[in-house]
Amino acid sequence: MEKRGEGTLAIIMLALIQGFLSTGAVEVRPSMNPAVVGASVTLSLSPSTALHSGSWTVGGSLILTWTGAQQAVFPSHTGRATVDIQTGALTLTSVTVADSGLYVVQSVKPQLQAGASLSVYVLISNVTLKANPTDLMEFKSSAVVTCSVSSGSSLSFLWLNSSSEVTGSDRVQITDGNSTLTIVNVTRYDQGPFRCLVINPLSNSTSAPVNFTINYGPDNMALTVNGQNTTSFFVGSNLTLLCSAQSGPEARLQWAFRGETLNTTGPLLELLSVSEKQSGSYSCLASNHRTNVNRNITTNIMVAKSPLSGSEQRRVHVGLLSLLLLVGVLSSLSGKL
Template sequence: MEKKREWMLPVVLLTLIQASVAVEIQPSANPAAAGDNLTLSLSPPVSLTAGSWAVGSSLILTWVGDQVADFATHRGRASVNVVSGALTLSSITVADSGVYVMQSSNPTLKANTSITVFEPILNVRLEVNQTNLTELNSLLVMKCSVSSGSSPSFLWLNGSSEVRGSDRVQLTDGNSTLNIVNVTRYDHGPFTCVASNPVSNGSSSPQSFNIVYGPDHMALTVNGSLFVGSNLTVLCSAQSNPPAQFEWAFRGESVNQTGPLLELYNVTEDQSGPYSCVGFNNHTNRNNSVTSHITITSAGSTQPTVNTWLVSLLLLVRFLLSLPGVF
């Protein structure tokens, strides 16, 4: 009789091992967004007659056959498919994050998975300390925030280019604050803040800035003929915001003309010399200048010289040809 019992024990153990089913929990989304519905299904599919779901150490519900008992913490939000064992939670919140455990005794199985729920990003806002700045003399501070959203991360764009840290550019407070020291004309924007988390993202409205600078990179352009009696125009240009104001000088003496264009009519040789343009920017309190030497020549004085040289050359050639035995 003892021998028969020894033979039955491994058979029972083998039966229990065969009855245990290896399954995994497949969430409909993970990470999941707060406010959505979440379904936890078993893979591969199995048919169950009883089981339970819990999150952490708290029971969500149990069932036997088609009889379901849910617990107060999830009452009205949790339902189960009594055949497949799939659990559905409606209108999930961040508090629903945790480790979910499903157990069944027929067949015997146990599976778990970790679920993280994030609040979606809403209403990304960008605040600035000022919008009118002076090149190399102003500090620009931009702060990004969201009205709601779990664990937001922040990224900054200047136009379509990502803003990265440097000696002048500082990203602080988890990248939610952007400081630009000694702004330049290229920091005018538009700047956009992008906030994101694993389930959503959002962007602020673009923000541009007025940055005053200059005048610099000045240049003079001369248009017209440089002969006596001609009319000349000299154009002065500069990089400046707002546009620079210009004054003119000839041989170091101010001339009674302002603006970017100096007009000279019926010029003479006496008007040859250095012409200077001085640019001013009243917003930056800066000035700059550029000088160009203009030489006025007489069109009639050069032509006879060329003609006389040509005539002399022709006479010499004619004389050589007349000599006997030269050719």
């Protein structure tokens, strides 16, 4: 039987070299292609042709032969392969991935040879991601995520960050047949969510998302006074100092005046009815307990008296009122004249 298989393989190879696998207009057509594992597939001749005898092979190995009403199935396909002795159609039951290949039918009466390729796939199920650890330090840690499936064959992997495809770069490595994603020296923009899309010709499935916690900062600090660029104010003004810093986790903010720590934390420092004594440097100190980084930003505020003192302002007001009264009297006299 082994010698017969080798002879058939030689015949098939010769046919491929000559550039044909069919005689005349007869073609082999699978009932489904690609096929899912476990399905039944029938390879029929089109147009239907009565074959009195012949053989079927896959990848050069014999599946079965028949003459008239008699057929012989080779051990590799016992119980899974049958032939319609009238039409020569081959039926395979409970197909497996190993059943993928080039199927060729040959007949002497009538003279015929035709073939077709069949692909069998396992449906994809249960796509999962494994990432360890997920709590990372910016510029110091690397993220490694592995994608796996419970079942599936001929798999293609695609990585997504939110809805954008992740591609390789100096920092991004996609290895192990694209099933492993490595991001070297993560940044705050590598938080995710990351997903893995797995595809084969019959199915596709996407994993649940994985997010990373990236610890960074504090940096990019900013400090404003009353939302303005100016830092000079008059006595009696109300001031609101606002401090911000980019940080993950959120930075702790502490205020200081002239280098001395104040009893105020948080982004706001409010100063009501300021006096000249409150002129000086105001600092916002930002600290991150995860990165152990401390930064600060300082602004110098000048508080000065108004150009006119209170008594001077009162005298000006009285003078203006007297002048207005005088103008009113003169206008009245002018009208009478």
